[in-house]
Amino acid sequence: MHLGKVMVVFGTRPEAIKMAPVVKELKKVEDIETRVVVTAQHREMLDQVLDLFHIVPDYDMNLMKHRQDLYSITTGVLNGMKDILIKEKPDLVLVHGDTSTTFAAALAAFYQMIPVGHVEAGLRTRNKYSPFPEEMNRALTGRLAELHFAPTDLARDNLLAESVPSFKIWVTGNTVIDALLDTVRPDYEFPPGLEAIDFNHRILLVTAHRRENWGNRMRDIFSALIELVEEFPDVEVAFPVHKNPIVHDLAQEMLGGRERFHLLEPLDYEPFAHLMSRSYMVLTDSGGLQEEAPSLGKPVLVLRDTTERPEAVDAGTVKLVGTVQEKIYNEARRLLINQDEYQRMAQAVNPYGDGKAARRIVKEIKEFLYVRIGSY
Numbered sequence: 001m002h003l004g005k006v007m008v009v010f011g012t013r014p015e016a017i018k019m020a021p022v023v024k025e026l027k028k029v030e031d032i033e034t035r036v037v038v039t040a041q042h043r044e045m046l047d048q049v050l051d052l053f054h055i056v057p058d059y060d061m062n063l064m065k066h067r068q069d070l071y072s073i074t075t076g077v078l079n080g081m082k083d084i085l086i087k088e089k090p091d092l093v094l095v096h097g098d099t100s101t102t103f104a105a106a107l108a109a110f111y112q113m114i115p116v117g118h119v120e121a122g123l124r125t126r127n128k129y130s131p132f133p134e135e136m137n138r139a140l141t142g143r144l145a146e147l148h149f150a151p152t153d154l155a156r157d158n159l160l161a162e163s164v165p166s167f168k169i170w171v172t173g174n175t176v177i178d179a180l181l182d183t184v185r186p187d188y189e190f191p192p193g194l195e196a197i198d199f200n201h202r203i204l205l206v207t208a209h210r211r212e213n214w215g216n217r218m219r220d221i222f223s224a225l226i227e228l229v230e231e232f233p234d235v236e237v238a239f240p241v242h243k244n245p246i247v248h249d250l251a252q253e254m255l256g257g258r259e260r261f262h263l264l265e266p267l268d269y270e271p272f273a274h275l276m277s278r279s280y281m282v283l284t285d286s287g288g289l290q291e292e293a294p295s296l297g298k299p300v301l302v303l304r305d306t307t308e309r310p311e312a313v314d315a316g317t318v319k320l321v322g323t324v325q326e327k328i329y330n331e332a333r334r335l336l337i338n339q340d341e342y343q344r345m346a347q348a349v350n351p352y353g354d355g356k357a358a359r360r361i362v363k364e365i366k367e368f369l370y371v372r373i374g375s376y
């Protein structure tokens with residue numbers, strides 16, 4: 001029985017990684033027509049993920065512009081989605097997380113009165129400017145959504161506290177764990193390009209890109225890294241630098257050419273995940289890394305003042321350290337010199353899922369479409 005058409009929309013690297021397992025599961029269901037739409041809010045960083053997971057989009061809005069701002073992405077997605085939605089008339093639009101693509105695509109679907117499913121629903125810091133604009137993007141998407149796929153119990157509780165009815169929420173785990181388990185394997189060998197890294201040394205894996213860290217906060221982060229590398233001769237920094245020129249230019253200015261600093265192009269997900277699994281610890285302001293690194297048993301120092309992912313903090317493998325240079329230096333130094341402290345944080349814990357999140361999501365989508373047919 002034909003159940004209907006599901007349109008999966010995403011635009012950035014992390015959304016693509018986390019939606020890839022859902023697309024794979026959806027495509028296994030013959031009774032569902034799946035359409036993949038990429039806004040291409042990111043270009044190269046998105047294409048890396050599409051290639052790895054063999055996803056060929058049905059629509060590519062090709063929106064990315066260098067140094068784009070929130071207005072241009074939001075209106076570009078909103079207008080671009082209008083034509084696609086009118087032509088395709090999907091029964092459900094699936095969005096992920098908290099980017100401008102997420103919110104604008106959900107709004108576009110709402111304007112056509114098409115129900116929205118929100119994957120990775122219910123994450124909250126309750127500080128509307130941190131992370132910015134993600135906290136508001138996901139809260140607004142939550143208001144628009146009909147189906148809420150919450151990764152954890154805590155995320156479900158956040159939605160219940162906002163009066164989302166419990167029968168519209170499913171705790172599924174986070175699809176990032178599906179993607180990670182699909183990718184990491186013991187016999188992996190790195191492709192050419194990472195030879196300069198000495199894996200006999202302790203590798204600090206660093207990523208940073210958040211808007212609220214642009215400028216002096218990022219300078220502080222980089223200064224702390226310089227202090228650490230100067231103090232510990234067996235420490236190297238591997239930093240795949242985000243394509244955003246604001247991040248890229250500052251990283252080059254402060255860290256370029258320094259001994260034991262490896263400023264890399266954004267890595268494909270496969271080498272990146274293995275680099276994470278072979279690192280000593282992770283310092284990051286990313287959201288996704290806070291979910292992946294704990295399952296690989298890597299301590300994470302989060303370079304932010306707030307986190308919407310407190311589960312691994314509670315489990316003891318993630319610590320929120322902020323962006324003050326001295327604090328970052330002290331916390332990282334402690335993990336470099338105190339092995340008891342390090343071992344306490346380096347436990348593999350997995351509060352974010354068991355690798356079956358996409359299956360659970362697709363099961364509920366089938367149920368939703370089935371009931372919908374019955375109600376016509």
Ligand code: UD1
Nearest residue numbers: 012041042043044045046065066067068099100243244245
């Ligand atoms: C976006 C999301 C953020 C998410 C992050 C993941 C918004 C507002 N921000 O932030 O929530 O955590 O992606 O990485 O939705 N660029 C390239 N090539 C690429 C990607 C980006 O050159 O493949 C450059 C472009 O100059 C672009 C700029 O980076 O204008 C910023 O991209 P944008 O998507 O606006 O913001 P991010 O900081 O990547």
Ligand code: UDP
Nearest residue numbers: 014017240266267268269272286287288289
């Ligand atoms: N990632 C990657 N290559 C890199 C850096 C990160 O594939 O060079 C992956 C990482 O494993 C995670 C995701 O990209 O799954 C995180 O993306 P990002 O930090 O851009 O966004 P956020 O998670 O903060 O939204």
